[in-house]
Amino acid sequence: MPPLIGRRRLLKYAAAGLSMAAVPGAALAQTAVQRPLRQTVPDEFSVRAPVSIDVNARPLQSFDTRDRSRVRFGELEFRSGLILTSRFRGFGGLSGLRLDPKGERFIAISDKGGWFTGRIVYKGREMTGLDDVEASPVLGPDGKPITSRGWYDTEALALDGSLVYVGLERVHQILRFDFAKGFTHAHGELIQLPLGVRKLPSNKGIEALVVVPKGLPLAGTLIAISERGLDAQGNITAFLIGRTLGLFSVRRSDNFDISDAVLLPSGGLLLLERKFSWLGGVGIRIRRIALASIAPGAVIDGPVIFEADLGSEIDNLEGIDAHVTPEGETILTLISDDNFSMIQRNLLLQFALVE
Numbered sequence: 001m002p003p004l005i006g007r008r009r010l011l012k013y014a015a016a017g018l019s020m021a022a023v024p025g026a027a028l029a030q031t032a033v034q035r036p037l038r039q040t041v042p043d044e045f046s047v048r049a050p051v052s053i054d055v056n057a058r059p060l061q062s063f064d065t066r067d068r069s070r071v072r073f074g075e076l077e078f079r080s081g082l083i084l085t086s087r088f089r090g091f092g093g094l095s096g097l098r099l100d101p102k103g104e105r106f107i108a109i110s111d112k113g114g115w116f117t118g119r120i121v122y123k124g125r126e127m128t129g130l131d132d133v134e135a136s137p138v139l140g141p142d143g144k145p146i147t148s149r150g151w152y153d154t155e156a157l158a159l160d161g162s163l164v165y166v167g168l169e170r171v172h173q174i175l176r177f178d179f180a181k182g183f184t185h186a187h188g189e190l191i192q193l194p195l196g197v198r199k200l201p202s203n204k205g206i207e208a209l210v211v212v213p214k215g216l217p218l219a220g221t222l223i224a225i226s227e228r229g230l231d232a233q234g235n236i237t238a239f240l241i242g243r244t245l246g247l248f249s250v251r252r253s254d255n256f257d258i259s260d261a262v263l264l265p266s267g268g269l270l271l272l273e274r275k276f277s278w279l280g281g282v283g284i285r286i287r288r289i290a291l292a293s294i295a296p297g298a299v300i301d302g303p304v305i306f307e308a309d310l311g312s313e314i315d316n317l318e319g320i321d322a323h324v325t326p327e328g329e330t331i332l333t334l335i336s337d338d339n340f341s342m343i344q345r346n347l348l349l350q351f352a353l354v355e
Helices: 009-014 195-199
Strands: 056-059 078-084 094-099 103-111 112-121 126-137 154-160 163-168 171-180 207-209 221-230 234-241 246-250 259-263 270-275 282-288 305-308 318-325 332-337 346-353
Touching: 056 126, 078 126, 094 332, 103 154, 126 154, 126 346, 154 221, 163 207, 195 234, 207 259, 207 270, 270 318
Parallel strands: 094 154, 094 318, 154 207, 259 318
Antiparallel strands: 056 078, 078 346, 094 103, 103 112, 112 126, 154 163, 163 171, 207 221, 221 234, 221 259, 234 246, 259 270, 270 282, 282 305, 318 332, 332 346
């Protein structure tokens, strides 16, 4: 997706008159996320083995910049947020995130072909920082970084036990990694895709991946949703890959595109969506979809449970995951892609889902 304009910078330019954007999957993350070998930190992904990096975290005091006492937003309750920075030049562009069942250890993907793994540090129920963070390049079938063949835009991430699926938006491919064979040093394997995937727009391809676990409708199926590949009716194209095969659509409304998706323990699918315009700025929302409504040929839709604009601490939010606390609360974790821009931010946000 083209870079979005940071909220404060956008307002500055406008003033100047200038023109200027315990989830089933999460429960599997613990199998995939292990601590790799540490090495001296390079400037970028110049070596194949994982390297240790430092990530600084500055807390957000509130989510609503207009009313700092407000914590309820639709069906979500704000818990905490962090602004993440690092001296490691490869840090940023965070487009996908998966957590372990405790919401602590994570694996993230950068849209420039990099893995990031580590641990979220908490004080009580609030995030305070990241620890044990390590970076490594995503390796292709030949064992070389995928960037060596011009593959970037690693936008989507899904887990299935030790298997990790990564969507490459511009080249319309999905790589499968077995993290039991070397963790982030594992080589990606191209999987067979429906012909319709190749016809998606070059910068609006696969943006969300979800593997459906046993015991739910479509079990064993990989759900792949495009950012804005539109069908004849103007709805967003999506695919069922694996045990169930087929094409379905997500009803598009109010100019929102798909950023990511996550499957809740109850079987509900949450879609993270965003929009951008020069006049309206950035908008973010989350829709709830019944998993049972997804089938070949279906057009799915569902209610909006969360929406935010530039009056809130948002940026280019591209990743969502969830976990369940020992108290039974469902916590949603969102992450933003700063597009490696000086005027955007890497945000890590957490909300409780109020059922």
